[in-house]
Each structure stands twice: as structure tokens, then as C-alpha cells.
Amino acid sequence: MLHISNNNIDSHEIEKKVYALQTLGTPRSGRVIAYWLIGIFVFFFLCLFLPWQQNVQGYGYVTAFAPKDRPQTIPSVIAGRIEKWYVQEGQKVSAGDTILVISEVKDEYFDPQLPERLQEQIKAKNEGIAATQTKINALEDNIEALQNGLKFKLQQAANKLQQARFKLQMDSADYEAEKINMQIARRQFQAGENMYNGQLISLVDFEKRKAKLQETQAKLIAYQNKVDVARNEIINAQIELSSIRADYAKEISKAQSDKSSAVSYLADAQGELSKQQNKYSSVQVRIKNRAVIAPQDGYVVKALKAGVGETLKEGDPVATIQPAKPAKAVELYVKAMDVPLLEKGRMVRLEFDGWPALQFSGWPSVSVGTFPGRVAVIDYVNSKDGKYRILVTPDNEEEEWPEQLRLGSGVSGFVMLNDVPVWYEIWRQLNGFPPSLQSPTAGAEDSVDKKKEGEKDAKK
Structure with a gap:
């Protein structure tokens, strides 16, 4: 419009009255939808740059951390x-x-007085052992006495043998001396006989020399008998010495044999006593059981x-x-491909069955109804279904787990990893790449150490 005339024409009135002009304009509802779509696109585009915490998801149940606390x-x-x-x-x-x-239900234990009867048997066996020990001591004393008697008898017989030898020597000396006297008497008799035949001496002197010869012969025979007797005494002493050895050896051998039999019986009795004592102890334990x-x-x-x-x-x-008051833990099972990403001390968010929760796996800070935990154990071998088990314990520095938790309750958990943009996580998921690997923070490790120290103090 050139606005030459003072009468202005309202364009809006014309558009309202002319339908063709109305159809040429953009509908109002279309503009509103376009604004909304642009806004939503901008919103989602900005969301692509929001931080997203990568995680490993696992499922399991509540258990006890220590084996002694498990059912x-x-x-x-x-x-x-x-x-x-x-x-x-x-x-x-x-x-x-x-x-x-x-x-x-076993007939050998039906007797209600079995312990008393076993005690009586043990007492009787002890008395038998004591009597056998007394017998062994008596036999040892008898053997010692026989050995001492043998020494005394051997010494006595040896002395007697020595005396017989000395006597033989004396009698032999007397016999030799008498043989000389016999020779002298024989020479004197022969000389006297010659002198008597030559009438140099009288018959009386000759008879004296003859009597002297006969007397010397008688003495020589007597000394010969003494020498023979002394020799017999030596032989008898030697025989007596051998007889003493044989007699005492027989008695000592018999005593030692009796002692060996008693020792053997004592060993058997002690073995039976040990069996009876063992049976008595077993019966006592069985009664308690x-x-x-x-x-x-x-x-x-x-x-x-x-x-x-x-x-x-x-x-x-x-x-x-x-067991009462178990130290609770969560047993989660994760895929084998996720195990290299896990380390002890990593943060875990847990969602327990029966507790309402709104879980945003990538934004744990805005999750509601979840509870914190730390990875405490990672198994070295897989389970039957090929997954690996991890144990998660409570994080004492954050919110405590519900007291009403029962062992065996179902749990789903998210092991938190590295923070990345949302667009990177979408790109990683589309390409099937693994999550970014990052070691747990020092604070997480410290919290695990503090938890273990707290458990040790509680046990003390």
C-alpha cells in the first residue's frame, strides 16, 4: 500500500473477509507444532552432551559375606x-x-548301663595289668638274685677248684719227696743186705733197714693215694663248676621266659585297655551326640x-x-566379557526386590530407592551358566541397607564405571564397543579398607 489517501485500509479485515487469502497463510496450529518440534530437537541435542556414567549390570540375591553366617x-x-x-x-x-x-538303633548300644560296665572292665583290666607288673618286678628281682647267686657259687666253686689244685701240688711235692726217701731206703736196704751177707752187721741192723724200707714203701703208696685223691677233687670241682653254670642258666632262662610271657601279656592287656578306654570315650561322645x-x-x-x-x-x-545377625552382602552374576572391567572397591548401586526404586543406570545421582555398595570379591572361575560371581558389601560411608533384608532376596545391581557423554555411549552401544576402563578412585579403596577394619573391630 502507498498510503496516498488518508483513508487507510485494514489489511487484517480484508484477510478475514477474503477466504482465498486465508488459505494462503500458515495455519496457527502448524506453527505451534513446529515450535514444539524445534524445542524437543534442541532439548535432545543438548542431552547428547550430558554426562553418562557407564555401568555393568548384574542380577543376583542377598547372601552372607562370611561362610559362617550363611544358612x-x-x-x-x-x-x-x-x-x-x-x-x-x-x-x-x-x-x-x-x-x-x-x-x-544299634543293638551294641542298647544297654543303658553300658558306660558303667565299660568302666568295670577298664578297672578289672587295670588290676590285671598291675598284678602282671608286680609279677614282672618279682621275676626281675628273682633273675637278679639268681645272677648274683650264680656269681657267688661260681666264685665258691672256683675257690674250691683252686684249693684242690694247691692240695695236688702239695701232695705231689710230698710224693716226690717220699720217692727220694724210697730210693734212699732201698739203697740202704741193699747195702745192709750186702753187709749182712758179708757178716759185717748184725741181723738186728739188717731187720731195721728192712723195716725202714717197708715203712717208706707204705708212705709212698699213701702219698700216691693222696695225689690221686687230689686229682679227683680237681675233676670234681670242675664238674661242680660246670653243673653250677648249667643249673643257674636253667633257672635264669626259666625266669626270663616267665618274664617274657608276662611282658607279652602286659602288652596285650595294655592294648586291650586302650581299646576299652577308646570305646568308653566313644560311648561318652555318642551319648552326647x-x-x-x-x-x-x-x-x-x-x-x-x-x-x-x-x-x-x-x-x-x-x-x-x-545364623543371627549375619554380615550381609549381595551376590551378583555378570557376563564374562564384563569381568575385566571390574575391580575391588568399585561403586555399585543396588535395587532390592520389594523396595520401590526408580533407577537411571547412567545417572545414579537422580536414582530413587537404590542403595550403595562396593565390590569386595570377584570369583576366579565362572559358574555353571558361564557367568562370573561378584560379592558386593555395604558402603558404610553412605546410606545403610534396609534392616528388613532377608537372605535370598532378589537384587539387580549396576557396577559404576567411567563418565562419558550421552552421544558417546549411544555410539558405543551401536558399534558394540566395550565401556571405557578406569581404575576405581582412591576414596573407594579407602572405604573398602575402612569397612574391613570396622568388621575386624566388631568381631573383636
């Missing part, structure tokens, strides 16, 4: 028959409480045997107990 089955140590139950399922028990009592007791404080989860009168074998489980 355990209580077996019956001995075979028997259930006589009485003292607990019910869900009941709290303390260490040493009786769970049930069983009776014997008739009562199945709780090994630690906890709760009876389930009775694995029912009723009264049911028979049990050795090692049959009778009940399951959950």
Missing part, C-alpha cells in the same frame, strides 16, 4: 530314631540349645525331618539354621 544344615552325627523335638520352625535358638533328641544341638545363635529355618520315631542315618540333615 547351614545340621546333621545327625549318629544313626538313631527321633524321640523328641525341642524347637519349631522360625524359633530363635542359641548356641548349645537342643534341637532334638534321638535314641539308639544323641542330642542334636545348635552350633551357633540363629533361627530354625526348616525342619528337614518330620514327626517322632523316624529313623536317621549318620550324617542325615535334620534342620536348617540361619
